Amino acid sequence: MSLNRKLLILFLLLGAVIIFGLIKGAVNIPLANLLLKDNQVILNLRLLRVIAAILVGSGLAISGIALQAILRNPLAEPYLLGTSSGAGLAAVIAVIIGVSRIYMPLAAFLGAVLSIIIVYNLSREKGMIADKSLILSGVIISVAFSSVIVFLVSLFGNEAMHEMNWWLWGSLQVYDYRLLLLVAFPVILGICVIYFFAQDLNAISMGEEAAMHLGIDAQNIKKILILVTALISASLICICGIIGFVGLIVPHMMRLVVGPNHKVLIPMTCLAASIFMILCDLMSRTLFSPVEIPIGVITAIIGAPVFIILLKKGKRI
């Protein structure tokens, strides 16, 4: 199948799931009535969710792609640098000390940024970023912060935990469209920066030295992209909490479909991840309506088996 046809199919699919995302929910609105004034409020809410899904899906998947290439590790994911546990910890602390809900996203963002700074500095040796120490420090900080989260929650009871649940497992419920706009800016900018380096990513995924021999200054680009991906995931955590697996499986599936060339892979993955997230959000809203299942649970339930199949079936990643 030609690339153009694949692109067309993804666009059509995206159009279809966007319409589904708008008409399906606790209340089903027939397509013909979608633009009626009575449905305005619901439509706006659902539109925000669809936009959030596109933003979150693309942001997580593209940062996943960038990290996988620069670390030459197909298992890397956007939360590798400890952003998720940093944000979670800050949010728990905010709940416990009674910070107003309005400032929760800010607290999460600061927590994420703090963990990035720690991990980044831990992995720096003589001005160089060593892949292995970056991954290790990310894991260590995640584990350490997570244990503090559990510690705090067990001390301060279930109230905090309940509040935290949607945060730790993610949700695309958008409370404030201004926050969505605020987050969209760094996320879209970040995706553009990563695409700007698409060619460099191809070279870097062959190894840092190989990239040097092709005229690509791998160390500097690595530093830029680590910060960009961290900024994307820290920003996204503010609006959607922690949503796992998206940054891992969507890039993998798209590599199977279009190959590893980042110039093609990045735009195609944006589309695919948007579709995937809108569908997951739809499931989280409608499967056990009116109860909403955290979207991170859905992505994990779909993601884990898909991932295992990919791992077992093809050596090609």
Add this chain to the structure above:
Amino acid sequence: MSALLKINNLRGGYHKEDIIKGLSLDVNQRDFLVIIGPNGSGKTTLLRLLTRVLSLKEGEILYKDENILQMNLKRFCRKVAFVSGDISTDFSFTVEELVLMGRIPHLKRLQYETKRDIEIAREKLVLTDTLNLKDKRIDELSAGERQRVIIAQALAQEPELLFLDEPTSHLDIGHQVQILDLLKKLNRGSNLTIVMILHDLNLASAYSNRIVLLDQGMVFKEGTPEEVLTYQNIEKVYKTVVLVNDHPVTGKPNVVLVPGDR
């Protein structure tokens, strides 16, 4: 002959330890220069310094009288290419994609490969006899095929100077000769200067016009195969007893090992 690459009093290596300790060498245009030396003598480190992967501590490297450290990295990579002994990656690029990457030094960011770039890549695939592999993924190739693809990628950079780090180490004798014949052809026909590390002294003798024997980060001896490959030099540097006679066909020195336990 003018010096294409001039290495003056080069010193450098890893962290605290200097591997290359004050090395000077001229590479002339159209040289087929082979670097030999025991393990740990600094052959690979030297190439990594010359291709700007490692930063040097002292000395200078001049490419056509221009300090290579002051050249824009992409411009440098349009003049000088490097072929490693092998590549490994978890990302399954096809052979064609990989060879096209050789055009990166000629492209701006976000610029797609032009028709000309694709033609050049194709030409190099033909040259290295890998055109029939172009849609295969690199992890599906044999070691010999992979080596030819790596060379095709470097050639796609259209360099004037090609460095190779043991390009034949994973290959059987048939493929060794095939690769070296190809390089010799390019050296003669396309004005390509070649600097190559080889372990096999007889291959070095058969293909090079100059040999550099490294010992402990310094040039022990440099000259024609006849001048360098003497049993005295080899015994001193490799601490191994050998016989050197003339190759019955080429007349070049032929190094024969003498087993210690007979």
